[in-house]
Amino acid sequence: MAGDIFVSLAFRSVRLHLLRSLLAALGIVIGVVAITTLGIMGANLTLSITAQLSSSGNVIMISPYSGGGRGFGGGGGAEGTNLNITQSQLQEIERVVGANQVIPIYSSSDRITVGPNVGRASILGLKPDTVQDILVVTDGTFLKGGDGALVGPTLAADFSLKVGSRIKLGTDSNSTKSVRVVGILQSAGFGGGLSTDRAIVVTDTWYTANYGESGQYQSVNVIASDISQIGTIENNTAKALNRNAKLPAVRISDSGQFLNTISTTIGSLTSFVTMLGAISLVVAAVSIFNVMIMSVSERVKEIGILRSIGTRKSEIRKMFLYEAIIIGFIGAFIGAVLSIVSGYLTVIAIVGNTAYFFTPASMIYIPQGMVIGIATCVLSGVYPAWRAADLDPIEALRAE
Amino acid sequence: MSDGPVISLADVTKVYHMLAEDVVALDHVSLDIAHGDFIAIMGPSGSGKSTLLNQIGCLDKPTSGDVLINGRSIRQMNDNELTDMRRDTIGYIFQTFNLIPLLTAYENVEYPIILRDKTRAEREKILGLLQTVGIDEALAHHTPSELSGGQQQRIAIARALVNNPDILLCDEPTGNLDSKTGTQIMEMLRTFNEQGKTIIMVTHDTRIAGYAQRTITIQDGRIR
Ligand SMILES: Nc1ncnc2c1ncn2[C@@H]1O[C@H](COP(=O)(O)OP(=O)(O)OP(=O)(O)O)[C@@H](O)[C@H]1O
Ligand SMILES: [Mg+2]
Numbered sequence: 346m347a348g349d350i351f352v353s354l355a356f357r358s359v360r361l362h363l364l365r366s367l368l369a370a371l372g373i374v375i376g377v378v379a380i381t382t383l384g385i386m387g388a389n390l391t392l393s394i395t396a397q398l399s400s401s402g403n404v405i406m407i408s409p410y411s412g413g414g415r416g417f418g419g420g421g422g423a424e425g426t427n428l429n430i431t432q433s434q435l436q437e438i439e440r441v442v443g444a445n446q447v448i449p450i451y452s453s454s455d456r457i458t459v460g461p462n463v464g465r466a467s468i469l470g471l472k473p474d475t476v477q478d479i480l481v482v483t484d485g486t487f488l489k490g491g492d493g494a495l496v497g498p499t500l501a502a503d504f505s506l507k508v509g510s511r512i513k514l515g516t517d518s519n520s521t522k523s524v525r526v527v528g529i530l531q532s533a534g535f536g537g538g539l540s541t542d543r544a545i546v547v548t549d550t551w552y553t554a555n556y557g558e559s560g561q562y563q564s565v566n567v568i569a570s571d572i573s574q575i576g577t578i579e580n581n582t583a584k585a586l587n588r589n590a591k592l593p594a595v596r597i598s599d600s601g602q603f604l605n606t607i608s609t610t611i612g613s614l615t616s617f618v619t620m621l622g623a624i625s626l627v628v629a630a631v632s633i634f635n636v637m638i639m640s641v642s643e644r645v646k647e648i649g650i651l652r653s654i655g656t657r658k659s660e661i662r663k664m665f666l667y668e669a670i671i672i673g674f675i676g677a678f679i680g681a682v683l684s685i686v687s688g689y690l691t692v693i694a695i696v697g698n699t700a701y702f703f704t705p706a707s708m709i710y711i712p713q714g715m716v717i718g719i720a721t722c723v724l725s726g727v728y729p730a731w732r733a734a735d736l737d738p739i740e741a742l743r744a745e
Numbered sequence: 746m747s748d749g750p751v752i753s754l755a756d757v758t759k760v761y762h763m764l765a766e767d768v769v770a771l772d773h774v775s776l777d778i779a780h781g782d783f784i785a786i787m788g789p790s791g792s793g794k795s796t797l798l799n800q801i802g803c804l805d806k807p808t809s810g811d812v813l814i815n816g817r818s819i820r821q822m823n824d825n826e827l828t829d830m831r832r833d834t835i836g837y838i839f840q841t842f843n844l845i846p847l848l849t850a851y852e853n854v855e856y857p858i859i860l861r862d863k864t865r866a867e868r869e870k871i872l873g874l875l876q877t878v879g880i881d882e883a884l885a886h887h888t889p890s891e892l893s894g895g896q897q898q899r900i901a902i903a904r905a906l907v908n909n910p911d912i913l914l915c916d917e918p919t920g921n922l923d924s925k926t927g928t929q930i931m932e933m934l935r936t937f938n939e940q941g942k943t944i945i946m947v948t949h950d951t952r953i954a955g956y957a958q959r960t961i962t963i964q965d966g967r968i969r
Contacts, residue, residue: 655832
């Protein structure tokens, strides 16, 4: 009740100068929407990528070590550099990982032609029975052999591929290499340690028949049956294959490391973009400051009256700070409502998955944005409020 | 309350330091005002009447000398103490009424009570006081801009009286009013003086000054 009259005076001042106050609030609206939307977008991006990646967190990826220069060792085998994983290296891996599943992968990329459309896609050659273990077909059947192929959903959408479609492969327009689509894969993102969304998956037999390099794998994935064994498996594999520490034969990684890198990248991206939002708040602060200074200079006479009949400096200050807070609340509230809308649209546009939109980790950016918006208002109201309170009552009474 | 003067000015000098020269607005003024006095201050424009009233009204401090209100020295008071003095002990009535434009007549009168008691006033008290100064309930909910000068001055008087101050300071209270309304206002002030308020009033009008028991004339910052 005590501060009531000053809140009421502040409200009346806002109402009396509604347009001016709303324009100032608009700055806060924009600032809050900017930082909140960007925060929500970053959170949703991180959450959805993390979820995709951790579903494949039990995959160890082994690829040839390419840092040492090509053909240096010359002899192939377990030691020395090579662009591929050899058959003997594969056997070594199978030996050290024991019961865990080993998936040798042939891969390359090639020009593809579907009717009049030309593009590129990656080609993955896998054993038909492993395909059944790690991939999900939404339409059609799994690979049976011959020139049957599975295509990723993104690729299928881009080239309007259906079960039965034919894809011509190769740069030569007379090329006779082609596959027939037998199934469309479920969107996996990075499922099973393989990027299949834009890929054509064929049998290893068809792959080696058409692209050669039999027994020369581009990478080998090991799926750990127990996620806590990943470290041990990686160590054993490294010990067996990278005997020469100066000249390692293979690079071993898992999706956990990948996850960290991606989270860090998204994190710094988000904070950079949030800084842009902060700049809009600075602009808002300037406009609030301006409105408050105007409010003070328009009300000099009134301040003189209030002071002359016994209003303390601290009470005058309160009155103007309340005015700033009211403007801040209006702006922050409108900003919060708009942030839900713009955040949702941004998440649809950029992340493409709203499953995490209403989670606390994403929604927290709304109250956070509001608090920052209101704080901005209060801070920019401090100086005008002090100036109002410090006016000399006699001088102020004489104004107008 | 002590038997001494309500207001006592001892050798009060007020100097305004201007760029070109120093303006001596009050020049060694000494004056005692007893409880229940009704004093008119007259003098030519620029003679220092408003400056004198501002010293008594705790709106300003003298350059030298001292003002005692109920025995308390205003030189010793800090800003909050001066402010509380204006709120509780002094009622100020201005030539230009000086109501708070954002508040209704009722709220203007209620405002000093909220300042002092930190709580809303009793409705009957405010309406009763407005009745005393001739403002009915229908007018009480208008804002100052919707009221005539005479009505505004009545409300300003009610506001000055609401915290039951010892002293009423009036700087040309009828200066912006026609003579009929002015007379009504003066009759009202005379009644409050009879009820025990000490009144100090600045005026240019000898007829208005006639309501006072004593007239002080001031010239070039000095009492004559
Ligand atoms: N804030 C100020 N700064 C500088 N000089 C001032 C100030 N206030 C008053 N003065 C000067 O002090 C002198 C007395 O002023 P004051 O307002 O007390 O006169 P007054 O008797 O009330 O005049 P009026 O009848 O015109 O109201 C004048 O010369 C005036 O110019
Ligand atoms: Mg004057």
